[in-house]
Amino acid sequence: MLEITGLGKTYEGRGGVEALRKIDFRVDGGDLVCVVGPSGCGKTTLLKCVAGLLTPTAGEVRVAGRRVTGPPPGxxxxxxEYGRSLFPWMTVRKNVELPLREKKVPAPRRRELVEEALAAVGLADAAAAHPWQLSGGMQQRVAIARAIAYEPRVLLMDEPFAAVDAQTRAELEDLLLTLWRRLGVTTLLVTHDIDxxxxxxxxxxxxxxxxTVVQEDLAVDLPAARDQITTRSAPRFAELRAHVYAQIKQAKGRAAGDRTAGDRAAEESAPPRQVPSPAPRDLKRKTDGRTR
Amino acid sequence: MSAAGTRPAGPLRRAALRLLRVLGLPVLLVLGWWIYSVAEPTFYLPTPGRVAGAFTEVWFSARITEDVLPSVGRLLTGYALAGLLGVGLGVAIGSSRALRAAAEPVLEFFRAVPPPVLVPLITLLAGLDTTMKVLVIVSGCVWPVLLNTVEGVRAVDEVLADTGRCFGLRGPARLRHLVLPAASPQIMAGLRQALSIGIILMVIGEMFASTSGIGHTVVLFQRGFAIPEMWSGIVVLGLLGFGFSLAFRAAERRILAWHLARGEERGRHA
Known part of the structure; x- marks a missing residue:
């Protein structure tokens, strides 16, 4: 469904900053793939290239066989930044409906899709509110509702839960899994959070x-049904997490000598996680060197 | 029902207090004017009573259709044209970096030229008729609208613009649902500035070379030493400006409802 071959992106400017060197991977139809990497490794650049918002300087992205030159349909x-991606002058309903209008979906079907999507994210009652009247977590639910109402073939998510508190984050993670399982939409999610x-x-x-290059492409062999408590405390989960963490630490160590201003800026802008976590996660946070 | 007996006093008293707050200062000012003009009578400062008398005499007459309405008509025509031109050009310039780089210094220059000095020039080019007076208003009103629109369009949030692109928002739909609403707070700020400039230019255009209009009438009375009548013209202009500003505020409250409410929401959380 999604093929990324030899993707490279060098930003112009003094000397040029090489953000992505050579990225190759593919995402099969209906799969859910997470991209994780050290701060400042160009995750967002990668996602923007896939979305057709940035033009790569090398290689190509194909969606369903078609080369991406601008934002692809579907x-x-x-x-x-949910606060900046919802239209503040529109109600929640209008926000979800607007892309469907542009897609020329007939009005009755549009109403149906909007209602289904809002119900699916648990916001059926908030349709008439404006986004800024809602909490951060609810706003991101609206953004998710807008995405699923669009009935996309590919869903891209750029650190979608990074700006909400830890409890809301867990809820939204499970919401995403539920929706993904139900809709089977091919999903590519970028995150800095290894867990x-x-x-x-x-x-x-x-x-x-x-x-940036792909350091590892790892299959997650956990049971398909995931649960915040049992999955996260499973020994296999801990092993996988430790493995990914080691990989990233290795990647960071390699690059420690030549950190760029971009790296530091990315680290400083990392949003805070507000709710205190239980001990194991605390331990992890202290050791993984994220600046908070 | 038991509380009904005591309740009406509350709202009534609040309404009375409100009225006092709104009307208190104007009443005091008129009172001061009255006392001054009675205590120290001069030819050039008639009492409010005489001005009020002149007001009804002069303005509740054919002057409404011959002077006031043409003035207001020219103002609204010029203002509307300036609004359309300013927003149209502003969107174009604001959306294109190349156009902006080329146009911005020139725009700043034109804005810096005080519009009244254009009156003689426009008189030469467009004659003494209505066209001239409308053009004078357009030439002054267009700059704040244009420059504010450019600024508003340029500052459309990057994430919002990306979101629009991803969901296939382009062309007129992009303009209508993304660019114009996003820039609307700035556009309205420009339009508000333009309104007061427009009223000033309306009067100046009429004072220069004209046979009708409020500005013309005020000058006419001044030259004929009809002082209370002249003052009544000034009062008409003041009331007109006040009325327009009230209407503008009402329109703004409707158009920017989301913006104002969001501001309040943020204020509450801050």
Missing amino acids: MAVVFQ EAVYLGRRVIVLSSAP
Whole structure:
């Protein structure tokens, strides 16, 4: 469904910054793949190239066999900054409906899709509200509803849960899994959170530091049904997490000598996680060197 | 029902207090004017009573159709044209980096030229008729609208623009659902500035060379030493400006309802 071959992106400017060197992987139809990598490794650049928002300087992206030159039809994107990706002058309903209008979906079907999507994310009652009247987690639910109402073939998510508190994050993760299982939509999710990548993904793509290549393409052999408590405390989950973590640490160590301003900026802008986590996660956070 | 006996006093008193707050200062000012003009009578400052008398005499007459309505008509025509031109050009310039780089210095220059000095020039080019007066208004009103629109369009949020692109929002739909609403707070700010400039230019255009209009009438009375009548013209202009500003505020509250409410919401959380 999604093929990324030899993808490279060098930003122009003084000397040029090579963000992506050579990225190759593919996502089969109906799969859920998480991309994880050290801070500043160009995850968002990668996602923007896939979404057709950035033109790569090398290689190509294909969606359903067609080369991406601009935002392809049938692709929905959920951004991290929910506050900036919903239209503040529209109600929740209008926000979800607008892309369907542009897609020329007839009005009765549009109403149906909007209602289904809002019900699916548990916001049927908030249709008449404006996004800024809702909490952060609810706003991101609206963005997710907008994406699924669009009935995309491919769903891209750029750190979708990074800006909400930990409890909301867990809820939204499970919401995503439920929706994904129900709709079977091909999903590519970018995250900096190793736990989240392992918990959500059927596969995890580990990226190296910039200039970025695929460091590892890891199949997650956990049972298909996942649960915040049992899955996260399963020994296999811990093993996979430790493995990915080691990979990223290795990638970071390799790049430690030549950190760029971009890396530091990315680290500083990492959103805070507000709710205290139980001990094992605390331990992990202290050791994985994220700056908070 | 038991509370009904005591309740009406509350709202009534609140309404009375409100009225006092709104009307208090104007009443005091008129009172001060009255006392001053009675205590120290001069030819050039008639009492409010005489001005009020002149007001009804002068303005509740054929002057409404011969002077006031033409003035207002020219103002609204010029203002609307300036609005359309300013927003249209502003969207074009704001959307294109190349166009912006080329146009911005020139725009800043034109904005810096005080519009009244264009009156003689436009008189030469367009004659003394209605066209001239409308053009004078357009030439002054267009700049704040244009520059504010450019700024508003340029500042459309990047994530929002990306979202629009991903969901296939383009062309007129993009303009209608994304660019114009996003820029609307700035556009309205420009339109508000343009309104006061428009009223000033309406009067100046009429004072220069004209046979009708409120500005013309005020000058006419001044030259004929009809002082209370002249003052009544000034009052008409003041009331007109006040009325337009009220209408503008009402329109703004409707158009920017989302923006104002969001501002309040943020204020509450801050």
